[in-house]
Amino acid sequence: MTALHRLEQLLLERSVQRGDFVLASGQHSSYYIDCRLTTMSAEGLRLIGEAGLAAVRDRGWKARGIGGLTMGADPVAYAIAAASFGSRDQMDAFSVRKDIKQHGTRRQIEGNFRPGDPVIVVEDVITSGGSALQAIEALTSAGGRVIGVLALVDREQGGAARIEAAGHEVVSLTTSKALGLTPTG
Numbered sequence: 449m450t451a452l453h454r455l456e457q458l459l460l461e462r463s464v465q466r467g468d469f470v471l472a473s474g475q476h477s478s479y480y481i482d483c484r485l486t487t488m489s490a491e492g493l494r495l496i497g498e499a500g501l502a503a504v505r506d507r508g509w510k511a512r513g514i515g516g517l518t519m520g521a522d523p524v525a526y527a528i529a530a531a532s533f534g535s536r537d538q539m540d541a542f543s544v545r546k547d548i549k550q551h552g553t554r555r556q557i558e559g560n561f562r563p564g565d566p567v568i569v570v571e572d573v574i575t576s577g578g579s580a581l582q583a584i585e586a587l588t589s590a591g592g593r594v595i596g597v598l599a600l601v602d603r604e605q606g607g608a609a610r611i612e613a614a615g616h617e618v619v620s621l622t623t624s625k626a627l628g629l630t631p632t633g
Contacts, residue, residue, distance in 0.1 A: 451498040455486070456622050458495065459601065462486045464629065473576035475605065479629050483572035483600055487523035496524055496621075497531030500598060503619050504528065504568065505537060509596050513560055513567040515542035517583040520572035524600055528570070539568070544583040556586050563591025574599040574620065577607030581614060601627070 462485040469480040486492040504511070515525040522543050529541035540560030548556045561567070567587060571580045580597050587594055594616055602608050602620035611618050624630075 451495045452621060455495040455499055456627060458486050458492055460627060462489065471575050473578060475575065481573050481601055483520065487572060493523060493527040496600065497527035499621050500528035501531040503598060503621060507596060507619055509568055510566060511539050511568045511595055512565040513542050514539050514570060515559065516544060516570040517579045518543040518545055521570045524570045524572055544586045557590055561592065566593045566595045569594055569597045571597065571599045573601045573603060574607040575603045575605050577610035580611050584616060
């Protein structure tokens with residue numbers, strides 16, 4: 449069984465909930481994917497690291513950093529950064545705050561980020577694309593060079609297209625359809 453296939457199984461076992469939900473985008477859905485139940489599990493971290501690094505390599509992306517809007521993106525970025533350790537594709541992780549910190553260093557981007565760095569933005573679930581676009585704006589404003597967006601799950605509700613329309617390539621490890629989820633649940 450491949451890491452991606454097992455990751456899809458784990459998402460279905462741990463993260464997919466059925467019911468009546470309002471998503472961060474404001475859209476209603478008959479299912480919710482709480483990726484944190486997978487991305488913060490020991491097995492999920494290992495699988496995401498392996499599958500995510502493979503996707504980065506398949507795209508030929510050469511990045512110094514990987515991260516996204518806290519907190520959904522954090523374990524995804526950390527898993528891929530850890531999996532890259534010691535390889536030719538080694539990259540470090542960072543987190544993008546929703547707002548600039550009002551004390552201490554007053555940074556919006558925490559961790560291993562420097563202006564000019566080529567970076568990959570990650571997202572746990574793409575619905576409208578708003579979180580990834582917010583992270584992209586913060587990173588480019590700070591001098592980062594976004595080379596791509598990597599999502600764990602694309603809900604296939606227009607978010608990836610919106611990010612691509614803004615000029616950024618999107619790669620998703622899996623989709624709602626691949627997980628057997630439909631708009632009606």
